Amino acid sequence: MHKRIQLILIALTFYSAIFAQKATISGRVIDTLGQGLIGAIVVEKGTSNGAVVGENGKFSINVNDAKTAYITASYSGYANSTVALGGKTTITITLRENAVGIGEIMVVGYGTATKKEFTGASASVRGESLEKLNIPRVDQALQGQIAGVSINTNSGSPGGASSIRIRGLSTFGDNDPLILVDGVVYDSEGLNALNPNDIASINVLKDATAGIYGVRAANGVILIETKKGRKNSAPSIELSGYVGMQQASKKLNLLNANEYAVLKNEMFANGNQALPFSNTNLGEGTNWQDSVFKTAMVRDYNINVSGGSDKTTYSIGGSYFNQDGIVGL
Known part of the structure; x- marks a missing residue:
């Protein structure tokens, strides 16, 4: 009887091994616009099986069991996504950009920092927020969005310039803040020449945080980053x-x-x-x-x-x- 039970167990083990053979999974990792994310990492959950996404977002990975395996895709700046194979051998994984939070990258001075790490007086507005507002001018993006920043309309004419004040008046002279676009000083009057849809983020530096920019930053600094293309993307x-x-x-x-x-x-x-x-x-x-x-x-x-x-x-x-x-x- 004991031998018979052993034979049954051996048979069951052999039977399960047949249906748990390794499988090759292929597919793509894309963003919400359907563009392939070259360089993304694809890993079978709970194992060391992994692959790097190549051209057009395509990848190929070996898994232990296509029926029970889970595939996790990750890419810098995007939220991770895990999908169950369920026996499929071809999949498409869509990654979404990370939501704004304490890990958001902020431009400060001559470098960057995350909101969580940064302790100075600053605030930021993301480009996604500007698109939702449907505003015609960039200065309107700061109105009511950032504490300590006031926007005053100088005239009622369409497209009229506005004056920007960060934490009130600091001098009897010029009270306009220093504006930098992609690290270059923006000397044009107001922000009317900039298209809100071309902006990726706006960061406002206040008080001592702006000191790295010198005397011109006495009234605060507005750092504007414009949208940029991604490498190896169509x-x-x-x-x-x-x-x-x-x-x-x-x-x-x-x-x-x-x-x-x-x-x-x-x-x-x-x-x-x-x-x-x-x-x-x-x-x-x-x-x-x-x-x-x-x-x-x-x-x-x-x-x-x-x-x-x-x-x-x-x-x-x-x-x-x-x-x-x-x-x-």
Whole structure:
């Protein structure tokens, strides 16, 4: 009896070994745009079986058992993703960019740091947030987004420049902050010349944190990083745009002609003076606010082409923005 049980166990072991043979799994690792992530790492969970993703995001890896194996893909700047094979031998793994958090990389001075490690007074706005806001100007991206930064509109004309103040006024002279775009001083007046859709991130350095930039940084520093292409990636074309309408959000509650005449007569009557209007039936009259203000159109179209090889990267963007004024001619 004992020998018979041993034979049964040996048979079962042999049977399971047949169906647990190694299998070769092939597939691709891509981002949310469908671009292959060259250099990503693919590993069978719980083992040392792994592979490096090659051209067009393709990979091939040997696993112990295609039915029970799990494949984990990882890539710098992206969240890891684990998928169950379930007997499949061909898979596609999509990685998403890491969400903003304490591990976010910030540009500070002549280097970078993560939010978790950085202890200075600073704040940042990501390019993804700008795209969701649908703002026509970069300075509007800072309005209400970063504590201690105030944006004041200098005029009501479409596309008018704004003044940026970081923690109030610090001198009787120029109070504008130092602005750097990709490490180069931006001397143009305001930020109107920059397209919000070309920006990857905006970092604002305050007080002593900005001291590394010298005297010009006394009013704070705004560091702007533009979008860049990725190495070894195929050309990616992004199109976006919107058309909207704008109007005066708040108007004064004024009297019409009839109400004005009645009120004027009451005022003169209280002073025992002759009434200026013998007939107060003047109708509605002209609503001058409706005559002055109008509903205006706003249009914004953007295109961006990016990509790169193993030696160079590129990102080319263009935009068309047209904003009509709400004050009619």
